[in-house]
Amino acid sequence: MVAIPGKTLRDVTLILRPFDVDRDAPEWFIAMQEPDMHRWTGNQVPDSLANVRELLLGYIAHPDIIAWCIRDGRSDQMVGTYWIAIPVTCEEKCMSSDAQRIAKPFWRTGCTMAARRLVYRYAFEELAVDEMHAGAWEQNVNSVQSMERAGFELVEVKIRYNPKYKEAMNERHYVLTRQNWLKLYRI
Ligand SMILES: CC(C)(COP(=O)(O)OP(=O)(O)OC[C@H]1O[C@@H](n2cnc3c(N)ncnc32)[C@H](O)[C@@H]1OP(=O)(O)O)[C@@H](O)C(=O)NCCC(=O)NCCS
Numbered sequence: 507m508v509a510i511p512g513k514t515l516r517d518v519t520l521i522l523r524p525f526d527v528d529r530d531a532p533e534w535f536i537a538m539q540e541p542d543m544h545r546w547t548g549n550q551v552p553d554s555l556a557n558v559r560e561l562l563l564g565y566i567a568h569p570d571i572i573a574w575c576i577r578d579g580r581s582d583q584m585v586g587t588y589w590i591a592i593p594v595t596c597e598e599k600c601m602s603s604d605a606q607r608i609a610k611p612f613w614r615t616g617c618t619m620a621a622r623r624l625v626y627r628y629a630f631e632e633l634a635v636d637e638m639h640a641g642a643w644e645q646n647v648n649s650v651q652s653m654e655r656a657g658f659e660l661v662e663v664k665i666r667y668n669p670k671y672k673e674a675m676n677e678r679h680y681v682l683t684r685q686n687w688l689k690l691y692r693i
Contacts, residue, residue, distance in 0.1 A: 512574045513632075515624040520617060522574035522588060522624055525566055530575045531559045533584040537609035546646035547607065548670075565589060576608070576621050585612045588621055593635050602629055603639040613648065622656050623691060630684045637681050643668060644676040657690040658682045 515522040535558040537543070544550050552558050565573035565587065573589035586608035593602040604625065608618050629635040640658060642649035654660075658680035668675045 512572045513628065515574070515628055516579065517620060517624060519579050520585065520620050520624065521577045521579050522621060523577070525562045525573065525575045525587075527559055527562045527566070530584060531555055531562055534558050534562065534587070537584065537586075540610045542610055543607060546643045546649065549607070562587075574625075576606075576617070578612075578617070585609060585617050586621070588625060590625060590629060590638075593629070593633050599636045600634050601637045601639060602633070602635045603641075604629075605640065618652055619656065626656075626682065626687050626691070630687055636684050638687075639679070639681055641677055641679045644678055650678060653680050653682075656682065657686045659686065 512524045535552060535555045538552050541551055570592050571589040576585040576588055578585055586606055588606040590604045591602045593600050629638060640653055660678055661681050662679040664677050665674050666677045
């Protein structure tokens with residue numbers, strides 16, 4: 507299987523483009539030194555630039571995802587990373603899922619919402635996705651609130667073992683349907 511390179515997406519504030527590891531890894535290494543970035547994800551503070559190069563190379567080579575580097579359109583600073591799963595059709599519904607890591611200085615600046623708008627337009631309009639799925643630990647307030655603000659609806663809460671905290675925790679599962687996205691973003 508071969509990884510699919512992400513199409514470059516842009517608006518007036520952001521550019522989402524495929525990774526350029528030589529360029530992106532040093533900046534992302536610095537951003538990932540912030541412990542708050544990793545509280546509710548499977549990642550941790552990287553101890554070397556080589557770890558971050560490996561992470562980004564892993565995104566590029568992954569056969570099941572389309573991944574982007576998010577950069578500020580004006581300053582060209584690296585804002586974060588974003589990936590979606592290659593859509594799959596199940597019971598006549600085309601489904602994908604998404605995840606993002608936004609550098610802490612860009613939290614709640616409008617960048618995450620702008621990146622979501624670009625990615626969802628691409629997924630719903632160009633990839634013919636019907637439903638975008640996403641999950642977050644209940645305590646990941648930023649993620650839960652960000653998804654709810656973006657139009658995701660809660661469909662399930664599952665108890666799952668969190669290896670980072672070595673205990674069972676609630677994981678919230680959300681869906682953004684194309685209809686809801688159209689209502690929120692296109693009308
Ligand atoms: C999760 C993450 C992507 C959310 O992005 P963000 O930039 O922090 O949040 P957003 O700008 O999308 O938030 C949108 C809205 O949600 C609400 N919201 C977000 N975080 C909130 C919080 N902590 N408390 C209350 N409301 C919040 C607000 O209404 C906000 O709009 P406002 O800033 O205009 O008031 C980001 O915090 C991040 O990358 N965290 C680390 C990695 C991570 O946890 N990724 C997700 C894994 S599931």
